[in-house]
Amino acid sequence: MTNHLPSVTIxxxxxxxxxxxxxxxxxxxxxxxWWGPDAGPTLRAEADVRPGGRFSVVFxxxxxxxxxxxxxxxxxxxxxxxxxxxxxxGISEPExxxxxxxxxxxxxxxxxLRHEHLPDEVARQSHEHGWSGLLDKLSxxxxxxx
Amino acid sequence: MVKYQASRxxxxxxxxxxxxxxxxxxxxxxxxxxxVSELARPFSLKLPGMMKHLDVLxxxxxxxxxxxxxxxxxxxxxxxxxxxxxWLKRYESLWTVSLDRLxxxxxxxxxx
Numbered sequence: 001m002t003n004h005l006p007s008v009t010i011x012x013x014x015x016x017x018x019x020x021x022x023x024x025x026x027x028x029x030x031x032x033x034w035w036g037p038d039a040g041p042t043l044r045a046e047a048d049v050r051p052g053g054r055f056s057v058v059f060x061x062x063x064x065x066x067x068x069x070x071x072x073x074x075x076x077x078x079x080x081x082x083x084x085x086x087x088x089x090g091i092s093e094p095e096x097x098x099x100x101x102x103x104x105x106x107x108x109x110x111x112x113l114r115h116e117h118l119p120d121e122v123a124r125q126s127h128e129h130g131w132s133g134l135l136d137k138l139s140x141x142x143x144x145x146x
Numbered sequence: 147m148v149k150y151q152a153s154r155x156x157x158x159x160x161x162x163x164x165x166x167x168x169x170x171x172x173x174x175x176x177x178x179x180x181x182v183s184e185l186a187r188p189f190s191l192k193l194p195g196m197m198k199h200l201d202v203l204x205x206x207x208x209x210x211x212x213x214x215x216x217x218x219x220x221x222x223x224x225x226x227x228x229x230x231x232x233w234l235k236r237y238e239s240l241w242t243v244s245l246d247r248l249x250x251x252x253x254x255x256x257x258x
Contacts, residue, residue: 012245
């Protein structure tokens, strides 16, 4: 359904079991060891790995900039699938979704990572939620009671 | 402001999702200022059909149209596309580097 939206997909064949890869993508102390776009340090990682749980990673680039992607886990299937929303506070960009797929492969793991732009529908809904929240807040101000 | 920019990029991406519209953009890159009927010709599209595609591209800020007499000429507008490309590039490099490190980490653990 969302295939027409631009996305980044990367596939890696890894000589380690799905259990090991799963640990690396879900345990904060392991996440700290790989998460980041250059050789700069990963400063913090939090992962409440269950649907609705929050994730947050802080990394510092070599140029000194710090970024803090956050998101909410949508789907958690241990050793198989991890899906979470992706938000970069302070940087204006569309909402997006990250999916890690793990499959046993040749004694190791085939890892497929997909980072996709969320479809308009989701953006539209979030706007609607934004509106209804605003209206809820306005009601008392306008003297409207239910 | 942030919301506004995000939804504009959504429009850019969905405008780019159609092959005819992508082809229109490529033709405009080579031949800026083509008229609507010149654009429609190679696609065997009737004018109203082409106009609809151009409306989508224009809403997404990917083209501008200027009217001279009875002729409308169409030009590319590169900024939204540049933003969309920047998005793709940013995440391509983030994940490529991160996954390299992830693979190194778990494979090294495995050998111990």
